[in-house]
Amino acid sequence: MELFWERLRENGSIPIYCPKVEDMYAKVEKIISDMNYSPTAFYPRDVLPTLIPRLLQMFGMVWGRSDSFDVRRARLGLMGVDFGVAETGSLVLFTSNTVERLLSCLPEVFVGVVYTSRLLPDLASTLGYVSQALKGGRCVSIITGPSQTADIEQRFVRGVHGPRQVYVLVVEGGPAIQ
Amino acid sequence: MGQQFSSMDRHRILTSALDRARAKRSVRMAQIGRDRLEELVDIRSRNLERLQANLSILRKAVEDAGGFFFLARTSREAVEYLLKVVGDGRVVVKSKSMTAEEIGLERALASAGKVVVETDLGERVVQMAGVRPSHILAPAIHMTAAEVARLLSPSLGPEPEDIVRYVRESLRPYFLEADVGVIGANAVSAEDGAILIVTNEGNDRLVSALPRTLICVTGVEKAVSNLYEALRMVEVQVASATGQRLTSYLTILTPRSEDLGRGRSLHLILVDNGRIDTLEDPEISDTLKCIRCSACFNVCPTYRVVGGHLFGHVYTGPIGLPWTYITAGVREAAGFADLCISCGLCVNECPVRIDIPDIISKIKYRAVLEGVYKPFWLAANIDTLLRLGQMAPSLANQFIKRRPLRLLAEKVLKIDHRRVLPHFPSERMWSLVRRVGHAANPRFRAVLYTDSLIQYLLPSIAFRAAELLVGNGVEVAIPRQRGSGMPLIQNGLLGKAAKTARDNVKKLYRHVLKGYDIICLEPTSLYCIKKIYPGLTKLDEASKVAERSYGFSEYLVERCGFNNSKKGWGRVFYHWPCHARGESKASTVLLLERLGYEVRSLDVGCCGMAGLWGLKAGPRGYGLSAEIGAEVSAAYREAGAETLVTDSTVCMLQLRQFYMERVFHITDLIFNSWVGGGDG
Numbered sequence: 010m011e012l013f014w015e016r017l018r019e020n021g022s023i024p025i026y027c028p029k030v031e032d033m034y035a036k037v038e039k040i041i042s043d044m045n046y047s048p049t050a051f052y053p054r055d056v057l058p059t060l061i062p063r064l065l066q067m068f069g070m071v072w073g074r075s076d077s078f079d080v081r082r083a084r085l086g087l088m089g090v091d092f093g094v095a096e097t098g099s100l101v102l103f104t105s106n107t108v109e110r111l112l113s114c115l116p117e118v119f120v121g122v123v124y125t126s127r128l129l130p131d132l133a134s135t136l137g138y139v140s141q142a143l144k145g146g147r148c149v150s151i152i153t154g155p156s157q158t159a160d161i162e163q164r165f166v167r168g169v170h171g172p173r174q175v176y177v178l179v180v181e182g183g184p185a186i187q
Numbered sequence: 188m189g190q191q192f193s194s195m196d197r198h199r200i201l202t203s204a205l206d207r208a209r210a211k212r213s214v215r216m217a218q219i220g221r222d223r224l225e226e227l228v229d230i231r232s233r234n235l236e237r238l239q240a241n242l243s244i245l246r247k248a249v250e251d252a253g254g255f256f257f258l259a260r261t262s263r264e265a266v267e268y269l270l271k272v273v274g275d276g277r278v279v280v281k282s283k284s285m286t287a288e289e290i291g292l293e294r295a296l297a298s299a300g301k302v303v304v305e306t307d308l309g310e311r312v313v314q315m316a317g318v319r320p321s322h323i324l325a326p327a328i329h330m331t332a333a334e335v336a337r338l339l340s341p342s343l344g345p346e347p348e349d350i351v352r353y354v355r356e357s358l359r360p361y362f363l364e365a366d367v368g369v370i371g372a373n374a375v376s377a378e379d380g381a382i383l384i385v386t387n388e389g390n391d392r393l394v395s396a397l398p399r400t401l402i403c404v405t406g407v408e409k410a411v412s413n414l415y416e417a418l419r420m421v422e423v424q425v426a427s428a429t430g431q432r433l434t435s436y437l438t439i440l441t442p443r444s445e446d447l448g449r450g451r452s453l454h455l456i457l458v459d460n461g462r463i464d465t466l467e468d469p470e471i472s473d474t475l476k477c478i479r480c481s482a483c484f485n486v487c488p489t490y491r492v493v494g495g496h497l498f499g500h501v502y503t504g505p506i507g508l509p510w511t512y513i514t515a516g517v518r519e520a521a522g523f524a525d526l527c528i529s530c531g532l533c534v535n536e537c538p539v540r541i542d543i544p545d546i547i548s549k550i551k552y553r554a555v556l557e558g559v560y561k562p563f564w565l566a567a568n569i570d571t572l573l574r575l576g577q578m579a580p581s582l583a584n585q586f587i588k589r590r591p592l593r594l595l596a597e598k599v600l601k602i603d604h605r606r607v608l609p610h611f612p613s614e615r616m617w618s619l620v621r622r623v624g625h626a627a628n629p630r631f632r633a634v635l636y637t638d639s640l641i642q643y644l645l646p647s648i649a650f651r652a653a654e655l656l657v658g659n660g661v662e663v664a665i666p667r668q669r670g671s672g673m674p675l676i677q678n679g680l681l682g683k684a685a686k687t688a689r690d691n692v693k694k695l696y697r698h699v700l701k702g703y704d705i706i707c708l709e710p711t712s713l714y715c716i717k718k719i720y721p722g723l724t725k726l727d728e729a730s731k732v733a734e735r736s737y738g739f740s741e742y743l744v745e746r747c748g749f750n751n752s753k754k755g756w757g758r759v760f761y762h763w764p765c766h767a768r769g770e771s772k773a774s775t776v777l778l779l780e781r782l783g784y785e786v787r788s789l790d791v792g793c794c795g796m797a798g799l800w801g802l803k804a805g806p807r808g809y810g811l812s813a814e815i816g817a818e819v820s821a822a823y824r825e826a827g828a829e830t831l832v833t834d835s836t837v838c839m840l841q842l843r844q845f846y847m848e849r850v851f852h853i854t855d856l857i858f859n860s861w862v863g864g865g866d867g
């Protein structure tokens with residue numbers, strides 16, 4: 010957990026700790042209000058069953074499975090991810106359709122939510138899950154920090170084609186890994 | 188108007204970018220550790236051996252998952268297939284892929300009337316500028332922000348932030364309306380039919396998620412057996428390329444991922460284009476182990492100065508030369524082969540330990556045989572010329588001293604007239620060394636191998652070296668010998684070089700049998716004996732000779748336990764010759780410290796002489812050589828040392844060109860400051 014935290018910071022993600030699920034709502038609300046309530050897209054994933062209804066209640070927006078055109082308009086994408094990888098400070102995302110994936114690609118800000126029970130030590134230990142996911146027709150995205158480039162005069166700039174900011178809400182507990 | 192950059196500035200931008208990349212990577216590579224690299228070398232070798240099997244497993248996995256697999260024998264086949272797949276599609280977005288460059292994808296699509304949009308930022312910039320990328324990872328490394336901004340839009344300012352935002356916004360619509368997406372692959376897992384792609388920008392994710400048709404174009408060598416191996420490959424690639432733990436994005440997908448197969452389709456084009464034949468060509472085949480991390484670019488002395496536009500074809504940099512040979516042919520490779528000066532620095536950086544200069548010398552050899560590469564005449568005849576000069580030293584010295592004769596030498600021998608050359612000495616080495624004394628109770632016996640330059644032009648160095656060795660308990664023999672043959676190797680004259688090498692090995696081996704060690708005065712000779720002769724001569728004796736061979740400083744420090752009782756001689760700048768850099772530490776630095784000097788040195792940087800290469804008249808010889816040397820000069824000036832010292836007479840020639848009287852050979856320095864004994 011400490012390592013995950015340190016590595017997230019190192020790669021430019023912004024980790025936020027949530028001791029209880031309820032803390033997460035407040036944090037999300039803060040992020041959304043900081044962005045002046047810009048269009049926000051959530052993705053209903055079973056990783057975080059309680060999150061979506063609550064957010065729906067708060068903000069009244071959610072976009073469904075195949076509607077990629079709304080994702081296009083979103084400035085913020087929020088979703089639960091499948092795993093966290095401590096050694097690299099990465100989020101592992103298994104997606105079963107492109108809209109789901111685009112939520113972490115198109116918006117300027119991405120908020121990924123991961124339970125502490127879903128933290129893995131390193132990349133190699135994701136292998137079994139990744140291979141399972143591929144067999145099940147998922148696309149695997151491993152996200153390590155914001156989108157970035159140093160192509161112009163070697164100067165570091167964030168947010169090229171993907172999010173400029175990546176928040177990682179680390180929520181204590183959660184379902185155990187099967 | 189933004190400022191224009193001169194070629195010198197460009198050179199500085201490039202070198203500082205490369206240095207930064209190198210510094211970042213070395214931290215991460217140390218964490219990766221030796222075991223992981225050993226494992227990777229093993230993964231690469233094993234998978235090349237089973238490439239054909241991998242390809243059939245991959246084909247099956249891709250097709251079973253509902254995707255399309257195509258093995259393209261040539262660029263042309265790849266392009267034809269690609270055009271068929273694109274069909275009526277109008278807009279094609281792509282994320283940087285070297286293999287796509289190799290097959291000429293963009294040109295082919297454009298002439299079929301398609302709109303091709305590159306989405307990697309740097310690559311997009313060079314696409315708009317209509318030039319070739321100058322570096323595989325940082326294609327626009329040669330341009331300033333102001334130039335980039337001007338190119339993209341007249342109203343755009345030179346702030347990288349603004350440029351990036353502009354590119355993000357202007358490319359979005361293309362992503363959304365594209366019919367076809369083209370991606371490359373960093374590795375492919377045969378078992379899973381899975382493609383692995385890494386980027387920092389995230390363009391690959393949009394390219395692979397939005398268009399209806401997705402095409403992945405990559406070289407056959409990227410196929411490995413399983414996901415584990417593919418991950419290992421990608422991990423080291425990222426570490427060695429950028430020093431990151433992982434790039435911002437690693438995407439892994441198969442033809443069945445997401446809605447691929449449900450109204451969307453994935454085509455995997457694996458390009459052979461000479462690779463599969465190369466597997467059967469043991470002199471070149473190691474190239475295919477390359478994981479395209481570009482670490483070798485960072486240190487290449489000539490690449491650092493000229494960049495990828497001169498040093499390369501489609502593929503640039505050190506390993507770009509063998510890649511060019513494999514994918515485009517010997518003529519294209521020969522076009523920039525002279526820029527490899529066989530310094531050997533790139534080998535030390537390569538995570539899969541490809542002996543790039545060895546492969547390049549084989550390519551030069553083939554190019555010479557095919558008549559598409561002209562070796563430097565002097566290289567083939569230098570020993571003869573030196574022997575002639577020694578026979579009539581005063582006449583030869585006229586040629587070196589007198590301007591009209593120098594101009595004649597420039598015309599005939601192509602030796603640049605600006606080059607300061609040493610004069611032929613009046614006394615020959617053989618008669619000089621006869622005056623060397625004998626060790627009272629010798630602890631070691633060693634042959635002193637001097638190489639040609641010392642033998643013919645600077646014999647006093649041999650004399651001093653022998654005296655010093657004797658003084659440290661070594662019985663020294665200096666048998667008749669030939670030059671090491673490095674100029675021949677550098678010029679692709681491997682047939683002749685092999686003869687020379689065999690001759691040297693046989694002579695030296697006779698002494699090894701009698702219990703002698705071999706001490707090489709020139710780092711280049713040691714490099715030849717240790718790294719080149721065993722492969723070149725194919726003699727068993729060669730490795731035995733190699734085992735017993737040492738550098739001069741190494742021998743004094745490690746074997747003789749050299750020390751000095753008087754310390755505090757002040758500060759010197761040590762120029763570390765390229766051919767001595769394979770060692771993990773510089774013995775000469777140790778030696779200088781034991782002698783009592785405070786040592787400064789530079790851990791990259793070639794003096795630019797590169798044997799005879801720096802003698803060559805014209806901009807691609809003497810001119811470039813001086814430019815390369817500028818880096819070492821700058822470091823020397825900054826070090827605030829009076830004295831410049833080195834252990835290669837070749838480097839000495841170059842350094843004397845600029846700092847005549849302050850340049851010393853290591854033997855001079857020891858001779859002047861060694862009092863003896865020491866305290867430990």
Ligand code: SF4
Pocket residue numbers: 486487488489490504505506526527528529530531532533534543544547
């Ligand atoms: S041997 Fe030296 S000159 Fe040749 S490619 Fe390698 S680094 Fe460049």
Ligand code: SF4
Pocket residue numbers: 476477478479480481482483484506536537538539540541543
């Ligand atoms: S040759 Fe080695 S160092 Fe150069 S790009 Fe290939 S793997 Fe990297």
